[in-house]
Amino acid sequence: MTDAKGILSRAETLILPLLEENKFELYDMEYVKEAGTWHLRAYIDKEGGITLNDCELVNRALSDILDKEDFISESYILEVSSPGIDRKLKKDKDFEKAVGSLVDVHLYKSIKVDTGRKKPITTKMVTGELLSFDDDSLTVKTSTEDMKILRSDISVVRMAIDF
Numbered sequence: 001m002t003d004a005k006g007i008l009s010r011a012e013t014l015i016l017p018l019l020e021e022n023k024f025e026l027y028d029m030e031y032v033k034e035a036g037t038w039h040l041r042a043y044i045d046k047e048g049g050i051t052l053n054d055c056e057l058v059n060r061a062l063s064d065i066l067d068k069e070d071f072i073s074e075s076y077i078l079e080v081s082s083p084g085i086d087r088k089l090k091k092d093k094d095f096e097k098a099v100g101s102l103v104d105v106h107l108y109k110s111i112k113v114d115t116g117r118k119k120p121i122t123t124k125m126v127t128g129e130l131l132s133f134d135d136d137s138l139t140v141k142t143s144t145e146d147m148k149i150l151r152s153d154i155s156v157v158r159m160a161i162d163f
Helices: 004-021 052-069 092-098
Strands: 025-034 037-045 076-081 102-113 121-133 137-141 146-150 154-159
Touching: 004 025, 004 037, 004 052, 037 052, 052 076, 092 121, 102 137, 102 146, 121 146
Parallel strands: 037 076
Antiparallel strands: 025 037, 102 121, 102 154, 121 137, 137 146
16 A cells, blocks of 8 residues: 555554553544655644653554554654644644643734734734634734634644743
8 A cells, every 4th residue: 555645544543442442542643754764653642641651552552553454565664652742733622622722823924913012023923822713713812912813824733832
């Protein structure tokens, strides 16, 4: 099987029972080629956060399953990890969990943002508390205003790291 989407779909199907058995969730999965090498990555999570031991457990078990099924013809590197504290928000369930949290919203093009100073600044990133979301937009509370941002203008949304 050389179709990347087909490989990803089959790998997701194989990992889900393993994750359910251990009370983990699949945050995201990707099958990508980087610098000439294929990578099958599973990002897993659980209530309270994922540990290195959790990642090792899933990596070993999934590796055994993938070896048995043997449906990926190319060589690849299997990686199992946490989505990280600065995780991307992709699915509605990710946004639901993030409501009330600080997020970084990266935009395709620059916008003017009121900073409370004399002149607004031009930026391609807005940081603020995620207030709400729907199919078309996100509402983010910055230090000076509540901003409604169209999803079509957003390149990526990540959990912000607040130092």
